[in-house]
Amino acid sequence: MTTKNAKIILFIATALSFTGCDAVVDPLLFERQTIETGSFRGIQIGSSKMDVLRQVKTLGAYAVKPIPRTYFEITAGSIKEIDKLRQAEGIRITDHRGLAIDLKFDSGSVKLIRRSVPAKDNSWFFENQIIDDVITEIRKRFNEHPSLVVFPIVFYEGDGWVNVTGSLDEPIKTLRPYDAWTFGIASDKPGGSHFDLYFDGDRLTKINYRRERIRLD
Known part of the structure; x- marks a missing residue:
């Protein structure tokens, strides 16, 4: 062509x-x-x-x-699909300002957290936090930060x-x-x-x- x-x-x-x-x-x-x-x-x-x-x-x-074997993208407009993150090994929470927080799950709770420089002082999540509480926290943060996006990632x-x-x-x-x-x-x-x-x-x-x-x- x-x-x-x-x-x-x-x-x-x-x-x-x-x-x-x-x-x-x-x-x-x-x-x-x-x-x-x-x-x-x-x-x-x-x-x-x-x-x-x-x-x-x-x-x-x-x-x-x-x-990720299963891909999804959760925004303020699709928050009703947030339970999909239970299928993920890990997720990234990010926005257009450079915030990026990676959560790795194991046995129903957070086992590892990685934060970008703009998110280094972020305290939304903590190790051993159960997934139910992660979901509750993300719902809350979407109300305050509607530009957030959540999608699955793998850790290796x-x-x-x-x-x-x-x-x-x-x-x-x-x-x-x-x-x-x-x-x-x-x-x-x-x-x-x-x-x-x-x-x-x-x-x-x-x-x-x-x-x-x-x-x-």
Whole structure:
């Protein structure tokens, strides 16, 4: 696709987005597929996590990162969905001013707290606080700070991308405890592709694939 045609498509997609036609816009910008049987680009549904990691490396990925198995985003307008955070290993509470508070849960209570610099003196949450009290506190803070956003995160050593270009012995130790991974293939034309992998136990059950249809350099 030429740059001129890509710009035309992007212009049309932008115009449509303002009319609320997201169902039309998305296919213009992205190719999306969900795979739950068979294989896709060498990644086999039903494979073990170790075998999937080998397949991902063969595909050409540089790094893999754990992601939440279930994603949600709670705002002041969707506070009724706040009980979803009970499904999460951890959550981040953030706003547009740089506040960020990460809570890790274990056995129904807070086990670890990380705070950004703007939140270093924040005292909304504390270790061993039960999830019911966390939910009550978040509800209260939404009333005072309606710009807050809450979404799930995972905690793991390194808290970044896991390099998979060399031996996979250490990467699989890091990734095995997690039931959802993500990675990208930058060389896929024109703008790269993204894979989200979902596991049930040790077996791959679903692949969500997204490829950008245009790229403007």
